[in-house]
Amino acid sequence: xxxxxxxxxxxxxxxxxIFVSLRAINGGAKLTTVSLVNKxxxxxxxxxxxxxxxxxxSLAVMDELQKGHYCLEAMEWKLSSMCQLLGVxxxxxxxxxxxxxxxxxxxxxxxxxxxxxxxxxxxxAIGICSLI
Numbered sequence: 001x002x003x004x005x006x007x008x009x010x011x012x013x014x015x016x017x018i019f020v021s022l023r024a025i026n027g028g029a030k031l032t033t034v035s036l037v038n039k040x041x042x043x044x045x046x047x048x049x050x051x052x053x054x055x056x057x058s059l060a061v062m063d064e065l066q067k068g069h070y071c072l073e074a075m076e077w078k079l080s081s082m083c084q085l086l087g088v089x090x091x092x093x094x095x096x097x098x099x100x101x102x103x104x105x106x107x108x109x110x111x112x113x114x115x116x117x118x119x120x121x122x123x124x125a126i127g128i129c130s131l132i
Contacts, residue, residue, distance in 0.1 A: 007057050014050040018043055034111060041104040048096035055089045058082075 021043045025036065062082070066073055077083055 004057070004060065007053055007060070011050060011053040011057070014046045014053060017046040018050070021046070037107055038104070041100050041107075044096060044100040045104075048093045048100060051089055051093035051096070055086055055093060058086055058089075 021039045024031070025039050025043075031039065062077070063070075066077065070077070
């Protein structure tokens, strides 16, 4: 049952990261453009990880409920709305993670390639990254 405790701790950890990052974004702290983008991407990644945690815990609970008689209920489970919802949740989580990492990497590349660019140039970069 250690996997269950780790997954629940992961859920709480991601909620904590989301809370702290949103508080920094909305708390009135003076953030630079780079810090603001980083915080927003961290919120996106933590949200995606949270969704994956919900997916894994839900799947584990269903596994425990059907232990020993899954073969008898396999078709019913595969056609259930819960199975379909979990499928959507896992795809949404993975896609959000990949896109967030891609945007964050692109933004960091722009910062490294043009370190002395103006806020206007970075603003355009943020706009382009947001569209991606």
